[in-house]
Amino acid sequence: METRGLNAKPREGTEVEFKAGFCFDPATGTNKVLRESVARAVCGFLNSNGGQVYIGIRDxxxxxxxxxxxxxxFQPDDFDTFExxxxxxxxxxxxxxxxxxxxxxxxxxESKTVAVIKVKPVQFYVYLLKKAPHTDSNEIYVRTGNRTICLTDKARDKYVIERLxxxxxH
Structure with a gap:
């Protein structure tokens, strides 16, 4: 595994999001909800101006x-399988x-290994596929300030039309 040192810790904002883990929260243990949270952030950056998701840094x-x-x-230091x-x-x-x-x-x-997902924006739009009992839905997320939001109804329609x-x- 190749790591790159970082002098200054980034701050959350328009193009930076922190997640404690991918599906394991060090404070609480296994937490599969974190995966969807990471995917939402990536989707939001894709549909906005791009950005970076740091996994291994709390909010x-x-x-x-x-x-x-x-x-x-996995096995200790098996970052390839994690990736x-x-x-x-x-x-x-x-x-x-x-x-x-x-x-x-x-x-x-700070002497700890952190994953950084670097996201470049797309020219089209990307859906987050959600599969829940009794529903399959596709959602469009965007980044606004330090938040990732789901567009619905007219806001979603306006975004898609303008993006294309x-x-x-209206």
């Missing part, structure tokens, strides 16, 4: 790293999958 900026998650789910799992989850839940717009790298921050080069007339 308050505390660096927890990925060592506990990787050791609990594969992130890519596979995103491929299954983003549609159309934006090949070439998502890159995952590892960085060392049309003019919203």
């Amino acid at each position: 308050d900026g505390t660096v927890c790293g990925l060592e506990d998650e990787v050791s609990a789910r 594969h799992g992130v890519h596979e989850y995103l491929k299954q839940h983003l549609s159309p999958y934006p090949f070439g717009n998502i890159e995952l790298a590892f960085e060392e921050i 080069g049309g003019i919203w007339m």
